[in-house]
Amino acid sequence: MKGIYFDHAATTPTRPEVVAAMLPYYQEKWGNPSSLHSSGRESAAGMEAAREQVAALLGALPEEIVFTGSGTEADNQALVGTSVARERKGNHIITSAIEHHAVLHTAEFLQNRGLAVTYLPVDSTGMVDPADVRAAITKSTILVSIMHANNEIGTVQPIKEIGAICKEREVLFHTDAVQTVGHLPVNVREMNIDLLSLSAHKFYGPKGVGALFVRKGVRIAPLIHGGGHERGRRSSTENVPGIVGLGEAARLAAQDMQWEITHSAQLRDRLIEGALAHVPDSMLTGHPTQRLPNNASICVRYVEGESMLLSLDFEGIFASSGSACTSGSLEASHVLLAIGLPHDVAHGSLRLTVGRGNTMEEVDHFLGVFPGIVERLRAMSPISAERPASDFEGTPDAHDHAHE
Numbered sequence: 001m002k003g004i005y006f007d008h009a010a011t012t013p014t015r016p017e018v019v020a021a022m023l024p025y026y027q028e029k030w031g032n033p034s035s036l037h038s039s040g041r042e043s044a045a046g047m048e049a050a051r052e053q054v055a056a057l058l059g060a061l062p063e064e065i066v067f068t069g070s071g072t073e074a075d076n077q078a079l080v081g082t083s084v085a086r087e088r089k090g091n092h093i094i095t096s097a098i099e100h101h102a103v104l105h106t107a108e109f110l111q112n113r114g115l116a117v118t119y120l121p122v123d124s125t126g127m128v129d130p131a132d133v134r135a136a137i138t139k140s141t142i143l144v145s146i147m148h149a150n151n152e153i154g155t156v157q158p159i160k161e162i163g164a165i166c167k168e169r170e171v172l173f174h175t176d177a178v179q180t181v182g183h184l185p186v187n188v189r190e191m192n193i194d195l196l197s198l199s200a201h202k203f204y205g206p207k208g209v210g211a212l213f214v215r216k217g218v219r220i221a222p223l224i225h226g227g228g229h230e231r232g233r234r235s236s237t238e239n240v241p242g243i244v245g246l247g248e249a250a251r252l253a254a255q256d257m258q259w260e261i262t263h264s265a266q267l268r269d270r271l272i273e274g275a276l277a278h279v280p281d282s283m284l285t286g287h288p289t290q291r292l293p294n295n296a297s298i299c300v301r302y303v304e305g306e307s308m309l310l311s312l313d314f315e316g317i318f319a320s321s322g323s324a325c326t327s328g329s330l331e332a333s334h335v336l337l338a339i340g341l342p343h344d345v346a347h348g349s350l351r352l353t354v355g356r357g358n359t360m361e362e363v364d365h366f367l368g369v370f371p372g373i374v375e376r377l378r379a380m381s382p383i384s385a386e387r388p389a390s391d392f393e394g395t396p397d398a399h400d401h402a403h404e
Ligand code: PLP
Pocket: 009, 010, 070, 071, 072, 073, 075, 100, 102, 147, 149, 150, 151, 176, 178, 179, 199, 200, 208, 209, 210
């Protein structure tokens, strides 16, 4: 791909090592892993090696990893699977207002079938207060599902603390860690996690493969019924090449994590500082420090996120406005509304998410063109007419506006 790719939260390029690990499972080792002959056993061995690699990345046991078709499926499996398995125990789940739609829409689906759902609010930085989790737990609560880091604004939640509360109250704790696995250290035991969703394509693995960690002893009902694959937890012939790719991506992520955190955070910080300093009426969204090392998300007033995206695309720069799923529709992001932004500000959101291949030169190139793009769009845009005249002269210190 030519251009500057600042959309790693949407998806990441598949690493060449990952493709190389997958290829033999298309070309030579293509047996059905359930077959008893040696060709099948060869496939099964590749899949089991991958299970160990994924487990190692999470501090889990291999038998606690259930491969799925995506992060979305893992989220659905966690919520639906526990609510079915625990229907005699209770009928209440707790989640947050800023979850990915894979969790929120699944919670709504369950709610329409009689489950009670509490959607916890977040503060202006996107943080869930663990005290709110504690207060929301009732006798009928069966599951708490709070994401590890938000895909739009990058805020990282106090997962360990929330997990400890759930453990103490004997409520299952699920976390959607699709944006953190492979990018930040995750240890399911230390963080008191019972169920965790991950997705390969968010950390340089292939698309269409994910996993759900299910702590030993936790019972879930399957979503997909059939031949009893994955110890009866997810039937269907496994996507062996994809699973092998996920395993290799997990191995590489563990190996390169420290370097990648430092590299991404340097680029992220320059993006945030540069954008806020050179674009008047812009503000950071998400937590100032407790945020993903690769996420620079901002809101620019008096301009539409979509227009910024298209102008950036014209310059060969790929970014996102809100989440990939909401861009293309003109609905303001539920995450930005939940942190208290008014609709007009939320419409001017821009998410830049960097990755291992990005350079400081690319960041500087972006910072060179972006202020001009905003200025041009504001000059053309009908919504900039709402802008007070004094604002057009520029703000001396855009940082002052960072949390308005
Ligand atoms: N959860 C979060 C936080 C995400 O960012 C995404 C992807 O955008 C998903 C779940 C869904 O993952 P997948 O694309 O593998 O279905």
